[in-house]
Every structure is written in structure tokens, then in C-alpha cells.
Amino acid sequence: MSTMPEHSKAVGMYESMYLIRKYEERIYYLFLEGTMPGSIHQSHGQEASAVGVLYDLSPSDYMASTHRPAGHDLAKGVSVESMMCEMFAKSNGCCHGKGGAMHTGDIDVGVIPANAIVGGNIPIAAGIGLSFKLQKKDNVVVSFFGDGASNEGAFHEGINGAAIWDLPVIFVCENNLYGASTSIKTTLKIENIADRAASYGIPGEVVDGNDVLAVNEAMTRAVDRARKGEGPTLLELKTYRIPGHSRSDACAYRDDAEEEAWFARDPIKLFRSKLLETGTATEEEIAKIEAAVDERIEASVELAMNSPDPRPEEALENVYWDGGVQA
């Protein structure tokens, strides 16, 4: 049974989870309205994973996300305003309009551009861990990926590299049961992806990914091990996305009973009830936090809609670090 953290951390975690939920819901409606360009791969339903993993890290710890990055980014401290502006393809977005929904990040808070190649960030995270070790920093790096990525070659090469060199990497597999529309029942012969850790000689742990406190405690063990120079850990967080894989996905491949069972364990509802039941926070306090988040999100939409577009010619800049333009 997980222990409720002290008050400010507990409500801080709730606020972060609620921010992700409301951000993703708002984005969804903005897409339905046709207000935003591009595509979306949303993370609501998986807030306990993002917040449980990232809540205790500092900006100098790094995080590498996936094509479904919003929850991770917000939990690691990328500002909701810069994220919203990027979604609207504005020049003041976190990638100045060059990244978009699948590449959001902010290096000032330790978030490299999110990676839309499945498994692509796993060897990169090993490299970040290697560089921390060479520079004798005690930072850690988190690599997020899904169940699908565990069948990529990059998963094998990246985790093996981090394992043999005892690198400070936490590999976090968010197992939401489907790679796009394909069930893991047809892509994995094993029950738990965490079991694959054994083949690299590192700890692997299966965690209830909808219980933010369970995730946070498992993460604390993994981070302690990493900071002590003992090497990486593979955490498998069993979770479920509320939306489809991407904007046009109505989830025809998921049956009602499965959805019902998972939605009954909505991570935000679970944690909110727990905060109230344990007397950690009052209804009034939570309502106040929620109202402030709602307001901040509306303000970010307002800001994004009124922000300037990039100049078309900016497309020719930043190809290279020094000169910008194509050499």
C-alpha cells in the first residue's frame, strides 16, 4: 500500500495530473472545432504515469518522450503556454512552430524534443546517461516509450548499452495495451514487458500505472539506484489511454467491458478520492486548484490564438546550429 506524501507534494501531484487532463481535453475540442492544424496523439488517462515518474526530478535531470508527449512535457515543467502556442503553430511555441505536437520539449527544463519514431529515444537516453556519467553529474534521464517500442531493435540496443555501462537511465514503458490499433496479445508472447529486464541483467518492475503513488514509489527506487551509479531500471506501467491512438481513431478495436473496467480506475478520480478520504486535502482546496488550472488553460488558448505566426522564411533557419540556413 502506498503512503500518501506530505501535503504540498500530494496536492502538487494532483494539480499536475489535473493540468494534463484539462490540457488534453481542451486540445481535443480545439481539434474538433478545426481550430488547430496537424495531428494529435493524446495522453489523458495516463496522467499517473507522467506525474508519478517526473514529479521529483529537477530541471537538470533529462526526459525523452514520444509521439504522445504532452503529459510528460507538462509534468516535467514545459509551460502550458509554450505548449499551447506550439499546438497553434505560433512563433512563440516551445519549438517556434518547427516541432509541432509530436516534438514538443524545452531544453531549459531538461526536455529534449519529443521523438515520433517509436523506440527512437531509447538509445538517445542511453547516450544522455553516458554523458552524465562522463561529466560526473549525478543527474538521471527518463526514457518514456510504449508497449509497441519494446519490440523495436532500438529498445534492445539502447537498454543493453545502458545496462553494461551502469548508466543513470530509467526506462519507463507505458503499456496501454495497444500499439495504435493492434493489441499486445498479438505482438507479445510474454505477459509482462518488465520481464525483458532480466535479459539485460537489470531490475524490471511491473507497476499499476493508474496509481500515481505506486508509480512515484517505484520511480524513487529506480532513481536512487541510478544516482548511486548502480545502473538503469525498466519500469512497466500498466495503463490505458482514454482517447484513440490519434485524432481520427474511434477505438473500434477496444471492447466496451475493457473500456469500462479501465475508466472505472481513472487515475485522476482515484487520486482525488484518496486525497479526500485520507484528509490530505479538502474539497474546497481541490476545487480551488482546479479552477486555477482551468483558468490558466483558457488563458493559454487566448494567448496562442493571439500570438504571431512565424514568418514563412523562418523555415530556412535552424537547420544547423551556427548558421541556420541550409549549407
Add this chain to the structure above:
Amino acid sequence: MSTMTIVEALNRAIAEEMRRDETVFCLGEDISDANGGYGGAFAVTRGLHAEFGDERILNTPISEILIAGAAVGAAMSGTRPIADLQYGDFLFCMMDQMVNQAAKMCYMSGGRVKVPMVMRAPVGASTRGAQHAQSLEGFFTHVPGLKVICPATAYDAKGLLKSAIRDDNPVLVFEHKKLYGGKRVEDGALSTIGEVPDEDYTIPFGEAVVRREGKDITIVANLLMMYRSLEAAEKLEKEGISCEVIDPRTLVPFDYETVITSLKKTGRLMIVHEDNYNNGWGAQVAAYIAENEIYLLDAPISRIATYDVPIPFAPIMENFVVPSVDRIVEGARKLMKA
């Protein structure tokens, strides 16, 4: 001033940069020579382990995705990795990391993330068959975000590699197996022993060198083909055909100006490369000149390149598909009649 081979020049460049900047380190398969290791497939990193140790001369598993991915990650977080690839052909195993990751991180972040990494890749046909033979420049000159260099002399190898290590972008270094001059003997290898300054120096990217002056034909050729073009130019001189041979030294960025200046004199352009014909890097150079400077030309552009086949093993066939001195000479004669 010292005289040395390309292998020695590359080795010195790496050692000096590692001494100068403690964030520089090497990774790759078999790069350490501790415990009887190779010191690199072509011995470029031989001797460095004794000075820099396991952490900075880091042997990797046979995992090309890891080598490239680790280089990308390390480069994004405060260090300057130099990765060694054994054979350029293995670049295809790491294509996602080079093309989708290394090349695009700076851009996707809106210019807020840099990737100062070096990927060293030996190229060239050398009787090892189709998968240890390719000249791959064309694949990578096509990728915005990568820089591509191809040093062919000891002086250039040291100066350009130092620039690559200090560059804040991903740089691919193509080195030719037959030009290394190391202890690993290659059939048909050339001696590239040359003078190299003892003091620190770098060579900027995007500056071609005129290796031989001439007035009838401008030949642009890199790596081994630059030497074959010089040999061809020697023969052609006796027939009264005067060739100017330009070594571009770096393909991205490319020094078109030096080629254009030469064409103002010669009016004839020949491009020679071991990269195969279809969309080899010479196709871009030819198109650029045709697009921008066609009135400088007195004859159609000639391209002498490896035929569009996988590299065969049999030396007699390999020598047939890779441009020979005779093919360059023949091409030049034809170009003079055009």
C-alpha cells in the same frame, strides 16, 4: 612539421582534441587496443586507450543503433562524441538515428538543441564484396542538418577532423580504406604520407583545393578518385589535354565557387566519384552548374562514377565497376571532342 599517414593524422587529431577538451570522447566497436583489442578496425584509435582509459575510448557492443543514438544523446547533453563505424556500410543499421534524430534535433527544437557529434565511416571498394565496399556520400548529402566531409590527405585529415570535432552540428567523416596508409595493408592502396604541421590548426568546411592546375578540363573528384584523376591528368598532359583537378574536401557545405572559377578558364566539367552514378553527389554538382552557370560550359557535363551495381567481389570485376585511371582518361578525350 612532421610527415605521416592519414591514419596517424586522424589519430593525432583525436588525441589532441581529447587533451584540449575533456568532453570529447570516442565510442565504437573494437576501438580500444587494451587487452589485445584492435584500436579500431583500421587502427585509427590505436594507442589512445593508454592515455585516455576505458571511459573515453569506449568499446561498444555490435550495436549500431546504440552507437549512433548514444552519440546523439551524449552530444545533446554536454559532451562531444566521436563515433567509429568500422565500415560505412553499417550506416544503414543506424539510419534512423542519423537522419531522423541527429540531423533534425536542432531544427525540431526551433534551434534550441545542438548535436555536436562526429561519425567516422570508412568507404571504398577493397575486395570485401558488396556489404563492406560502398561509397555512401550521396545518401547523406541529401539530408539537411548533416555536414559531410571527405579528407584525402594527411594534412586535410587532421585539420578537417579537428574542425568536425569542434563543430556544433553532426558531421559525417568519410575516410577511404585505400588511403589510410596504416598497418592494415589494402590491395591497391596509395601512399598518402604527407606533411602535417605540429602546431594546432583547423581547416574550415566549404573550401575546396585545386590539386593540379590546368586549362582544358575541370575535374572535380574526391577521396581515391582525386588521386586517380591526378594520375589521369598526368597521362592526358602528354596528349596535350590540360586538366585542373579540384578536391572538394567537404561535400556539405560544398564550395561551388572554386569550381565556377575553374570553369571560367576551362569551359569543361568532369566529375569523378566512387559513389555510384545515379544520384551520386556529382549529380547535384552537375545540376547546380547546369542551373546556374550553363553559359560557362563549352561541352556537356561528364560524370565518371561507379556503375549502378552492388560492388562485386572478384577483383577483376571490382576494378571494372569502380572508375579507373583509363576510364577517366577515356572520358576526358571524349569530353574534348564534344
